Amino acid sequence: MIAVMDVLTPPAQPLLKVEHLTTTFDAGKVSVKAVTDVSFDVFPGRVVGIVGESGSGKSVTARSIMGLLRAPGRVREGRVLLNGRNLIDLPEGEMRRIRGKQIAMVFQDPQAALNPVMRVGDQIAEALMVHGADAGSARDRAKALLAQVGIPDVERTIDQYPHEFSGGMRQRVVIAIALANDPALLIADEPTTALDVTIQAQILRLLADLGRELNVSIIMITHDMGVVAELCDDLIVMYGGRVVEQGPVRDIFANPRHPYTAALLKAVPRLDTAGDDPLIAIPGAPPVPLRLPPGCAFHPRCSNAVDKCRVEVPPLAPMGDERRSACWVAMAGGDVAPVAAEATMRARHGEREREPALRIEGLRTNVARPGGFLRTSDPVYAVDGVSLEVYPGETLGLVGESGCGKSTLSRTIMGINAVSEGRISVARRDVTAMEPEDRRQVSTTIQYIFQDPFASLNPRRTIGQSITEALNVVGITGAAAETRMVELLERVGLSQDYVPRYPYELSGGQRQRVGIARALSANPRILICDEPVSALDVSIQAQIISLLEELRDDLGLGYLFIAHDLSVVRHISDRVAVMYLGRIVEIGTAEEVYGNPQHPYTVALLSSTPEPNPDRSVENRTILTGDMPSPARPPSGCRFRTRCPIGPAFRSEREICNTTSPDLVETPNGQKAACHFAGEAEPGKA
Amino acid sequence: MTEISTPSHKRSRLNPTLARYLQAFTTPKGQIALALIVLLAGVALLAPVIYPQGHDLQTRDSLLPVSWAHPFGTDELGRDILVRSIYGLRTDLALASVAVPISMILGTFLGLSGALSPRLGVLVQRALDIIVGFPGLILAICVVLVLGAGWTALLVAIVVGGLPSFGRLARATLLSQQHQEYVIAARTLGVDKWRIMVRHILPNAIDPIIVQGAVFVVAAVFTEAALSIVGLGLQPPEPSLGILLNIGMRYITIAPFYILGPTLILLLLALAFSLLADALNRTVNRT
C-alpha cells in the first residue's frame, strides 16, 4: 500500500480542509480550549493519522469535524470545508444529510457503539434508510456490506443482536455502518484500541483494504505509533490541543522535527530491541486542557527547551517539503532529539537465585458460577493446567489475548479465586489451601500491581491512609509507619507532599507509583504486575517500566509481568510465557521466544503487533482469523487448532491436532512449546 | 501524620465527604431546601418560645374558622390549629431525627453484612425481601400492637420499615464495590474483613444512603400519620401532623380548614426533604 501511495501525487484539491479550528468547552465562566488553531488538509484516497495522548485534542478535532461535539463543547473559530463547503455554519438538518452520507465515523469501543437492543441488520439498514433508501433495498445492501467486512453466514447473523458478536466482529459491523452510504471520508477514532492484537491486525488490514478499494479518505486517530506506521500516509501530531508537527509519516519517523515526536518515538518499547536498551522516558505527564502551561505546552517536559519556549507559543512553521513543526528550537535549527536524563546502565542484582519464590504446578481454576440450590453447574476452567516458576530478581513475562486466563491466573495466586486443582507454593510453602496462615505467607511474599491505578486506590482515602493501611497489616504502626511511608514514597519517586492528597489529585502515572509503593510496604519478594502500564499514556508507560526495572534490580524482586503488549513484555522480561485459552503454549527466554518463536500462536502474535517502523513490510504477515473460543467449550485436541494457520483448519490431513492435546516440550531452539508441529510456522507464511 | 507536617501539609481541608454534601446547598434546589428546613426546624425548635402557653390550651371556641387570631382556625377542643401544627411538626421532626439515623445505620450494616460472610449477606437479603413484601402499614400496625402504642413502638415501626431500602442500597454498593480493584487490593494486602467493610465499602455506600435518608424523613412522617389514621399513633394530647390530619379528616365536611394547615406544613416538609435529596443526589453524582 505504501508503495502504491508513493507514486501518487496528491491532487491539488483537498477533500477536507480544516482551517484554524478552535473548540472550547464552556463551564460557567471558565472556557477551556480543547483544540486551538488546528489546520490540516485531507486529500482524496489518503490516510491521515492524528496522534496524541489523552487531552491532546485529537478526538475533539474529529468530533468538531462531524459536528458531534458533546455539550457544552462548541467550535469557537475556524472552518471545516468539505469539498469547499463550510460544515461549521450548516444548520443541523443539512449537517444530518452529510453525516453518514459523506463523512462517516468509526468509534473506539465496538462494545458501546452498537445499540444493544437492535439487530445488527437493522442498525445498518437504519444508516441507509435515514438517507432515503427503502426497507427492502436497505436490507439487501446491509447483507452485502456485512459480507464485505468479512462477517460470515450473513443470512443468519444479520438478525442477531450485537451481544452475540465478538469484539472484532462488532467493529466490523461498525465499519459496515460507516461504509453504508459510500462516504468520501471516514473518521476512525482509535478503532482498534479496545481490541486484542490479533483482532487489531484484522481490523487494520480491513480498513487498509477497504480504503484502497473504495477510494475512501481516512482520518485515523490513535495514540499508537505502530498503527500510524502501518496504515497512514500523512501524520499530524497533537499536544495540548495544538498541532505540533505534521508531514508524511515516513519523513517524520525518520527525522522528527519536534521534541515531543522525537521523545515519543524513543519512549515506546520496540519488539526488535532487547530489554537492555533503557527506555528514555519523558518526564512529567501530558497537560490537562484546563491547565495548559504558558508558552509551548510541551516545555515543562522538554529536555531541549529554551527560555522562549516558556513564554511564547511557537507557530506551526513550515520545515521543508510538506512538513511543519511548532518548535522554537527546531525553527532555530537546533537538535530536537531527547537528552536521556539517566542513561547509565544498572547492574542486575547478583546471580539468579536457584530457589523459585513462586512455584505453580498444574494449576486449574474453575470460574463457573457456583451452582445454586438443587443444581450444579459445569466447570469452566479459565486456567487449565498451568505450571510456572518465578525467581527473585527476574521477570517472567506472561502474554496472551484477553480471555486467555492470565488475569485469572494472577488472581488465583493471590487467593481471590479458589484453586480447583494443582499446587501453589510460595517460598517453598504449599499455600494451595489458602488457610489464614497461608494467606499471610502469600501476602508477605507476593504483592499485586493493578492495571487501573485509579480503580485500585480507594477514591475516598488519602494516599497516606492507603499506604498506612498496608503497613498496619504487616505490623508497622505509629511513627514507624510514618517514616516507612515517606521512605516508600520516595522510593517510587514521590515526595511526602502526596501523603494528604486524594487519588483524584494525582495523574495516572503518579497513582501507579502509589500502587507500587503500597505493594512494597509488605516487603514482598515477588510482584505480580497485571497490565501495569496499559491504562497509561504512552509517554508515561516508559516511566513506570523504568521504575519497575529499577526496583527489581535494586531490591532483587521477582516479577510475574502480565501484559498483552508484546513490545513492553519483551522490554522488561527475562523469560516469557505465552498463554492461550487457559494453557501455556510456549515458554522460554525472551530472546528465544521473540527471536525464533516455535508455536504458531506466538508467531501470529508477534507478526500482528504493529511496529513504529513505516518500512516494515505489512503484506506478508500472519494474521489469525476468527476469535478465541470460549473457555466454557474449549476445542478438543490442540486448543489453538481452530485458528491455527498450520493446523487442520488449513491442512486437513493434520488429524492429530483434532484429537491429541500437545504437551509443553522442549524444542531444538531451547524454549518449550506445546505444538505437534513446533517450529514450522514462520512469520509471513499464513 | 503530625510529625511530618510540612507547610504543604497545612492545606488543611474540610473532610471532603462533608464538603461534598455541603456543595449541595450551592444549587438552587439545595438552597430552597435549606431555607425550608431551616424555617421548619427553627419554628419547631422555637415553638415553646413562640407559644409558651403550649399546644393544649383548650377553650370553649370549637372549630372556629380561619381568622387573624387563629390563622388555621381552632380544633374541636378550641385549641389553635397553627400552634398544634407547629408542635406536631416538632413531634414529627423529633421522631424522624431519631428514627431515620437508626434505620440508616442498622439498614446499612445489614446490607453490608455480606462483606463479612456471603452467606449472611444472602440471608439478610432474603429477610429484607420479606419485609418489603409485607403490606407496609400492616407491618407497622402489628409492631405497634405488639409493643403497645407510643413513642417506642412508632420508632421501631419506622426503623423496621426503613431497613429494606437502606439495606438494599448498601448491598448494591457492596456487590458493585466488592469487585473493585481497590477492595481486591486491600484483600490481597491481607486487610481484615471488618476493616474492608468499614473503610472501603461503607464510604461508597454513604452517598446513596444519605440521599435515601432525606427521602426517608418524609416516609417516617408518613408512617406516623398512617398509624394515627388507625388510632395507634402518639399518645394524647401530644399533637403530631398525622393525628391532626386524622382528626381533621373527621371534620372535613363541617370544618375543611382543619386539615388545611397540617397538610400545608406536611407538604412543605416533604418538599424540603425531597428537594434536599434531589440536590444531594445531583451533587453526589457530579463528583
Next chain:
Amino acid sequence: MTMSVARGCGPFRSSMLAAGIAAVLLGSTAAAWAQERGGILTVSQSADAQPINILALRAGNAPWIRNVFETLTLVDPQTFQPQPVLAQSWTLAEDGLSMDITLRDDVTFHTGRPMTAEDVKFSFETAATPESASQVGFIAREFESIEVTGDHSLTIAFKRPLSNIFDFFEETYIIDRETYDQREDGSQVVGTGPYMFSEWSPGASIILKRYENYRSTDTAWFDEIEFAVIPDPTASIAALRSNRTQITTGLTPRDTVEFIRNPQFSVLETGGTIYPLGVNVTIPPFDDKLVRQAIAYAVDRDRINDQVFLGTGTVTDLFWSPAAPGYSGELANHYTYDPDRARELIAEAGAEGAAIPIIVPAIPSQRSIFEIVQNNLREVGLVPEAVVLDVADFDQRQIAGDLGAAFLLLHGQVGFSSPTLLSSLPSLRQGNPSAFWNDDYVALREAMLASATPEALGDATAALSEYMLDEAFSTVLVQAPGQAVMSSGLQGVVATVRGQLVLAGSYLE
C-alpha cells in the same frame, strides 16, 4: 356551643318513637296511610353484621335485626310498660317467682314452620349460655325452669323475683332451633319478622326481602331492604345526599349537625352510650375517697358534652336512664364542675401532683374526652397520662377487670332498666375494673334487684345512687345518643330505646 338548644329535643324523648311503637309493633292494623307495596329501601350502617351474634347486642346488627327477628315483648320507653309482641299475655305469680306466658298462635318462622313454645324455650336457654354473649343472659341464669305447657304456652319459674324480666324478653329474639346452627355465615338467619334475611356480603351489605307469609298483611311495604356497610361517615353521608341511601345510621353528632335545620332530612336518635371515667379503688391515690370525689368535681362535663358530642348528650352523674324510677335531677347533678373544690379535696387527701395513668381505647371520641379530662385534672394539680390501647386489647382487659388505676370506658347499653344495667355494665357488675365490691354495695344492689314495684325500685335506686356518688368509683361523664339521619320522604321509621331500627311500617311518601 349552643347545639343542644338548637336541636330542641333532649335524648330519648322522641314522640315519634312512642307513636311508632303503638302503631306498628303492637299489631295495630290502623294504618293511617294508604300504602303501595314495592320498591327498595337502602340503609347504611357503619359496622358489619354479625349473624353469629343474634342474641347479643351488636352495632352491626341493630339496624336490621328487629326486622328479621321479634321478641316476646317490647317496652314502651315512655311508660316503661311492656307491650306484647309475640307474647299475647303473661301473668306473674303473686310471689313473683314464676310467670305464665301465652304466645300468639299465628306466628311462623321464615322457613314456614309455626313458632311454638319450644322455640321460645330454646331461645331462652340459648341466651343463658355464655357463648351466646347475650348481655341479658344473666337474667336467664336466674330461671329455675322453663316448662312448656302447651303449643303456645309456657311457664317460667324464677330463683328469685326478677324485676328486669322484661329487659330479658326485650333483648332475646326468638330463634328457629332448627336453623340456628347455620346462622354464622349468614346462610340461615331465620326469624319471625316481616322481612327475611336474604343475603350477607361481609363488609359490604345485608339484604332483606319481604316475608310474604307474615301474619299481618299491612306491614313490610318494601320488596327489599338493603343495609350497606359504609364505615366512613363522610361516605355514608354522601350516599344519603345522593339518595343512594335513605337512612344513614351509626353517625356521630359531628356528622349530623349539618342536617338539623335541613327540611329534606330528619335526625333520629338511636340507642345511646354511657361514658364513665372509672378509677381503681385499690390503687393509690384512688384508695382515698376524697381523691375520687375530687376527680368528679374536676371534670367539666358540660364541655365534654358540648365539644365532643356537640350538645346532643345528657350531662349526668348517673348510669340510669333519666326516665328510670329514682332518677332525680338532684342526684344527676350531684357533682358539678368545681375545680376549686377539687383542689381542696386533693389537698386534703395530700395527693397533689399524683401521676395518674389513664387507659383509653383507641377510639377518636375517647381520645377527645381524654384530652378534656387530662386538661381538667391538670388544672387541679394532678398529672394524668394517657395509655392508649387498641380496642381488642382494651376490651380484653375490660372484661378481665384489669384496667389499671384509671380508665375511660364506654357502654352502649342505654335503654336497659336500672337493675339490668347494675348487672350487665362492666363498670358496675361484680369483677368491675374499679375493684369496687363491698358489703354495703352488695346490700344496696340486692335491695334494688329485689324491688318488685316501681316505687320500691325508685327508692332503692336513689339509695344506691347516693352511695355510689359518694364512693365515686366510676363517674359518669355523659350519656350520648347514637345518631341517624333519614330523608324526610321516609315515613314510619321507628328506633327502639336500644337503638334498633323498626322498618315494618315504613314507606316512602
Next chain:
Amino acid sequence: MFGFLLRKLPSVAMVAFISSIIAFVLPRLAPGDPALTIAGSDATPEQLAAVRERMGLLKPLYQQYFDWIFGMFRGDLGESFIMRRPVASVIGSRLESTLELALLAMLLMIIIGLALGIAAGSPRSKWARAVLDAMTTVFLATPPFLTGLLLILFLGIFVPILPISGEVGFLEDPLLALQYLILPAVALALPQAAIVARLLQTAMNSARGEDFVDLAKAKGVPPGQITRRHVLRNSLGTAVVALGLRAGDLLAGAIVIEAIFARNGLGSLAVYSVQSRDYVVLQVLILGAVVIAVFIQLFSEIILAALDPRIRLEG
C-alpha cells in the same frame, strides 16, 4: 421462561414458607384475639372463655398453623373467625374494589410516569426543563395520603366536582365508578409516577451519553428517531424494573388511600382484620402480598429479558 420459573421455585417457596410463619405468628403476638370481637366489650369473663373455646382458639398454635398450611395445599385458605366464611370468598368480595383502584392507578402511573420521564429525558428548552423538574419534584415529595387530602380539599370540598368518599362498582355503573375512582387513583399514582419518571429520565440521560447514540448521530439519524429507537429502547429496562418495584408500593399505599377515600377494598379489610384480630384473613392477606411482591419481581425480570436481548434469564 418456564425453566427460569422452575429454577426460581425453591427460593420462592422458601420466602413463602418463612412469610407464612411470620404472617401466622406476628398478628398473634398482639394482645387480644378474635373472640373479643365476637363476645363484645361488655361480655363477662365466662362468656369470653366460652366463645374462645367454641372458636377453636384454644387449640395449640402449631396445630392451628398446620391446619392452615395443609388446608392451603388443598386450596382451602381457611375460614374467617369473624365472618365465618371461607377467606377466599371474603377476599374475593373485596378484591374488585382494590383491583379497580390498583389497575387505574397503575395505568395512570405508567402513562404519567412514562410521559413525564420521556419529556424530561428528551432535549428541551431550559424553561421547559425547569417546569418538568419542578413538577416531578413536587409529585415525588407528596406521599399518596397527602396528595389524597389535597385532592379531597380542592376537588371535593372547595370545588365539589368529584365524590371524595365511597365507591361504586365498575360493573354496576362504569361512569359513576370512574368518578369515585379518579381521585384516589390519581393520589396513589402521582408519587409513584414521579419516581418512575425520575428513573426513566436518569436512564435516558445516561443512555444519551452512550457511544451508540453518537454512532446514530454520525449515521445522520434525526433526533426524534434517536430518542425513540436508541435512547428510549435502552432505558425502558430501568423503567420496567421501576414499575415493577413501584407496583408493590402501590398496593401498600392502597391501604391508606382506601382509608382516606372510604373504599371497601383489601386494604380496609386488612386493617379491619388487624383490629378484629381475624388472624386467618390477615395471614392470607400478608402471605398473598409477599407472594405477589415476589411474582411482580419475577415478572419484571421476564419483561426485562424480553426488552433487552443481552439479558438471559438466569437462576
